[in-house]
Amino acid sequence: MKTHRPHLLKHTFNVMNRVRQTASVAGLSALRVAKGEKPDATMLKDTFEQLGTTYIKIGQFVASTPSLFPREYVEAFQGCLDQTTPLSYDYIEQVLTDELAVNGRILADSFAYIDKKPLASASIAQVHAARLHNGDEVVLKVQKPDVETIMQTDLGVLHAATKLLELAMPSMKFASIAPIIDEIRLRMLAETDFIAEAHNIRDFQQFLSVSGNTRVVAPTVYDELTTKRVLTMSRLHGVSMIDETAMRQYCDDPAQVMADTLNTWFASLMLCNSFHADLHAGNLMLLTDGRIGFLDFGIVGKLKAESWRACMGMMQSLQDNNYQAMAQHMVDMEMTHGRDIDVAALAQDLQRMMQSIMAEDKVFTSGIPFNTKEQADELNKMMLEIVGVGKRHGIHFPRDFALLTKQLLYFDRFMRTLAPDMDMFSDQRVQILGQDSLASDVAMISK
Template structure:
């Protein structure tokens, strides 16, 4: 059989990961481009005739109608408050990533194609009803032939091809935008598209997610941490599009209705200390620790799940980050302001005193709220709103945070709010149960 030529993405920096056959991309890409044009043109024509920008809700609804890539794009906007306008960041917090499950017959076909054998050779039981379904993948419960209970994450068909086609389109459009809009920061725009693409590609690479699980589990062993765990991946039952992982039984740390009277505070301290240790002793940190991804297990351990989104930070930024964390915890808003200026990217001189006053007003209002309202179930919408407000303040002073820093700060704010809810009165920087292990 002749070898299929490989497609080279238009985005020059983005050649990592498994490439897509040009035959597949040509067919899917042409259809996808036509679908995108058919969806976008009526809306764009309406905005053009009315001579106005799209309202945030209109743009979110359009992104959701366009599917996986644009849903992820919307979530990127929602998590980048120092880059995008506040009203758009706020609106895209509601960008839905829950999609109808594809039929089990298709799931079976994908799994068997990826693993190279019938389903029954690997699993003695495979649930036909999905536990969850999102734009990129859906999850099923199963039992391996060797008896272990597992969950199987299956990538939906055509996701990588659609993503690559969409992002090449976005890349071309941004280049056109740079030509017609004066004073555009070309490096910032191109870098933003490249970062979005890489983030999405990483989520599609289940081999990389499995490696993240293995790295985190090794980190736990090397640090002697038996109070926290992460799902064990099963490589013989996994591939780039199928990830079979150990099934962990428990409930969200903040789900007091399912805790059965158990005190979750010890588990929270274990999770917090583990995350702090990972910042300097692991090659990445978990970058999506809403409470649904922190489980209090039936045996008392804490389970970190879903390692599709991780972050990395440069060592030289640690001092400013530590100061910012300390400022949040101690409500020292001058320290926060100085740290924001130190870690952010700005071309202008910043009025630190005025910045301090704005941060003080924001956190004074926050501290008056019930932490349950700030966390808002398992989605962390309140923390997202806080980040959006803080990012809006930064933008007013010409400060732009690296996205990795925003991801890091978001996790810290999660923990800060969890402490308010489950261990009120705890000072994260002075309580003897907290071990930050920054080594700076």
């Protein structure tokens, strides 16, 4: 037991230090309120950014989950960026050594070269390029120090502070904070487990293999060099799929690349254990060999087959401007919690909402490149409006449906850049799995 004492003492010190840091920042925010500043969504966002890792992630959760949080908070947290100052390579090397240099091995036994300059640095992990002795180029996703301890401590403090938040900011209306915090804890801690992310990648690769898909690829995981805190993957080289000029170096038809991406993602909804829920511009790449790279499987979602069919029906109805059918599909998605819904009234509200968005959405006609702040704002506005209409009629959107819907909206913006003449739901190049093929396909992949 004595051998565990230094580790226990270090853990206890880290917890106490984190509590002290949190109390200090919270105290400064309380002082601002005492001086007369309004404790609104903007102040909370500023406080979260000062608190770092966990709270930035919670801010992103707020921003992407309008079904759980008031509109003003969802909008405020859109500016909660997840970029951090890079850690020194000395620290990264120590983590790599602790995780991979075991049983008498040293890092030089596994890696011929590790680039000390990071490719990227975010709140949870830092990414470095490396090369194995056999010549394989890889990337090392290295978890930052004490991330799990910080998150566990922060979420514990957040539980304790809930009632204070309710008193200070009643507009947040935390009617059932425990389930919300539990979901945040589950999602966030899953992102700190790179073994789980590696499993998500393997699930996706199995789906690609079973479905015979050779157009799309995900990084290969090196299991012997992967732990809960280090994820070693093959490095993919390519260009962003929002740069049509760069894409034409490696493909003749960017629109067909978009169709192949959509076909793969739609098929994964039915045939994979989970779907990639964060395919923004940074996580999609056209490789130099012409294939399409799906990156970063830290955020995935799951949706029941019947809910997906209703979702597709809703989207098709929206495309056809059939708001009565759109409303009925929303009810069929089992999001009403047993309440009787006035479908006709819901249809009228949906029609008014969508017509208003179409009239105001400058992105549809401005030709602004994808991924600008204005377009991100438009994406979120549309999501908020759909959720807002649903709430008024007693419809509660599950989190994974929000993930799925936002991903569809991301694809819509990709298409406006790469394939402005393509219709996601009626173009012959885009194949959406139907009900008839569902049973046999699911049976095949489950064997």
